[in-house]
Amino acid sequence: MENNVSTPRSQVKVKEVTYLLKSSRCKEQIRILYAGLEKLARLEHVEENEEDATILKSFTTFFEKAKNSQTKKIKPKFRHLFDNEILDGTFNDRHRAISLLQKQEDSPINGDTILLRAMSINVAKESSHEETLDKIIEMLIAQCPELIVFPKDNLAHKGITPVHLAILKENKEILLHMANTLQEIDERRLPQEQILGICAVGPVFQDTVMMAGTPLGVAALKFNREIFALVFERFSSGLDVTNDKGDNIVHSLIKYAYVQPDKLNDVLEMLSYVLQCEFMTEIHEKKEFEMWKIRKQARKLLMMTNKEKLNPLQLAAKRQQFRIFEFIMQTEVYRSRESGDGLFNGEVYDITEIETLNLEEVAETDEEQIKLDHHESVMEYLVHHQTNNAFLFADFVPVKEVIREKWKSYKWWFLGWLLFI
Incomplete structure (x- = not known):
C-alpha cells in the first residue's frame, strides 16, 4: 500500500513552487499593464473603443478593490510593482499583443513605477483616452498609495515622484486626491517621514523648475500660488525645507532667476508671496501658534545657508541678481x-x-x-x-x-x- 502522506519538507517545496508560479504570473500581468499604457499613449482615434475598455479592464482586474481600504499592510501582489526586476526590466510585443513599434525590440521601463508612467502620458484633451487614463490614475492612487511617493531610481531622473508630476502639470485635483489618500493610510504602512522626505536630485533637472528638488520648491518655481499653498499644507515638513544642495525655496528662486532671466519679475512676486506669508490666507484650520511658527520660518529663510555656506543675500550678490539683492535688503530682516x-x-x-x-x-x-x-x-x-x-x-x-x-x-x-x- 502506497504512503501518500507528504513530509514537512515536501510541503515547504510545494509552497515555494506555488509562490514562484504566482509571482511569475503577477509580474507578467504587471508588464501587460505597462504595455497597455504604452498602447493608450499611441492610440490616435478620439472616440471610445474596445481597446480603451480592454486596457481599463486589465487594471481593474489587477487592482481589485480591497475589502478594507485602510488595511495596515500592502497586498502581497502589489509588492511586485516595486521589484527591481520590474522597474529595471522591459516589456515586449508579447505583452502588447500587437507590435506598436513595428519592431521586435523590448521597451525599457527605466525605473518608472506604473503610476509615474501613467502620469507621464499625454493624451488628447476631452477624449475617451483622457477619461480612461484618469480612471487608471485614480485607481492606482487609491489602491496602492505607496506609489504616490515612491521615487524613480534612475541616474538621470533620480528622485522624481508622481507628486512632482502633479505639481508640474498644476493638477490640483490629483494633488488633493493624493493628499487625502495619504492622510487615510496607516502610519505603519507608509511612515510620515517617507511622505515628507521626497526630493528629486537627477542631473537632468538642473536649470529647470525641478532644480528645486522638493515638492514645495518645485511649486514655488512654477509660480502657482494655489498649488504652493496646497503643497505646503499637505506635502511639506515646513517652509524651511531644503533640497540635496541645502537650498531652501529662496535659494532655488534666486538660482532660477539666474538661469531664466526673463522670469525675474515672476521670481520677485513669488518671493514677496512667500516671505510675507500671503499663502496663509489659503490655509485652513491653523491655530495662532502655528501661524506664528510659519512667520518665524519665513524670516529664517533669509538667514539659512546652503552647502556652499551662502545665505540668500550672498547668493543673490554672487549670481549678480541686483533686484533680488535689493528686495532682500528691504525686508525686515535687514x-x-x-x-x-x-x-x-x-x-x-x-x-x-x-x-x-x-x-x-x-x-x-x-x-x-x-x-x-x-x-x-x-x-x-x-x-x-x-x-x-x-x-x-x-x-x-x-x-x-x-x-x-x-x-x-x-x-x-x-x-x-x-x-x-
Missing part, C-alpha cells in the same frame, strides 16, 4: 526704522553680510574683526561682476555707505602709498 527725534524716521540696515569686516570695531581698535564662518563678502563678489552690474550694487545706499566708511579708514594708506611711489 532693514529697520528708527526715530531719533520723534518726528523723522530713519532707515537702519544690517550690513553684516555686505562686508565681513566689522567697521565699528575698526574705528576703535587696530584689529580687523573677521566673522568666524569665513566666506566671501558681498563686496568681494562685486569685484568679479561686470562693470555695469557692479555699479548697480555699488550705487545701492547700504553698499555705498560701506564703501564710504571703508574709504575713510583706508584713504590715508593710499595717499601714503602714492607719495611713496
